[in-house]
Amino acid sequence: MKPQPLNLEELAELEHKQWVYWSKSIIKQCLVPQNAPSECQEKLKEKRERWKKFWIPYSKLEENVKEYDRKWAKKVLQHLKSACEFWLRYKDNPELLGREHFEYYDMIVSEAEKMGVLDFENEKLKLYNEWLFKLAFKDVME
Numbered sequence: 748m749k750p751q752p753l754n755l756e757e758l759a760e761l762e763h764k765q766w767v768y769w770s771k772s773i774i775k776q777c778l779v780p781q782n783a784p785s786e787c788q789e790k791l792k793e794k795r796e797r798w799k800k801f802w803i804p805y806s807k808l809e810e811n812v813k814e815y816d817r818k819w820a821k822k823v824l825q826h827l828k829s830a831c832e833f834w835l836r837y838k839d840n841p842e843l844l845g846r847e848h849f850e851y852y853d854m855i856v857s858e859a860e861k862m863g864v865l866d867f868e869n870e871k872l873k874l875y876n877e878w879l880f881k882l883a884f885k886d887v888m889e
Contacts, residue, residue, distance in 0.1 A: 753827065758820035759813060760805040766816070770798045827887075834883040841875050851882070 774795050801812060808816075837844040845852045858878050881888060 753824065755817060755820055755824065758823055759816040762819040762823075763805040763808070763813075763816040766819075767802050771802065774798070830883045830887075834880060837879055838876055839872060841879075844879070854882075 774791070801808065805813065805816065837848075841855050845855050855875075858875065
């Protein structure tokens with residue numbers, strides 16, 4: 748996939764595809780035995796009928812329905828924004844990261860020892876920033 752900027756509509760479309768997959772799998776897993784109470788059978792049937800009309804491509808959904816998918820896409824964007832803010836706040840500043848996120852202090856010291864220094868300057872700071880980027884976006888970069 749070619750790198751490109753974030754796009755809310757593409758994320759919303761992905762959220763919709765995930766929901767379609769999830770809802771269909773729920774319906775398949777919830778097959779009610781014939782001898783189950785009729786109210787259970789009826790609830791599953793109602794749910795299937797209600798959901799089935801949304802098992803269409805995102806582009807064919809009405810705007811009010813797309814808004815549900817956008818809502819979940821915005822949650823993803825909030826997490827990405829937080830990772831970006833983390834990166835920008837601590838870029839070029841390992842001391843601040845160590846003070847504000849003590850849980851990373853040992854990692855910073857360990858990385859510094861690998862680089863052979865305890866103060867970050869020039870090339871060493873570049874290595875720290877690369878390490879920080881990988882920390883901030885580790886799950887994205889896999």
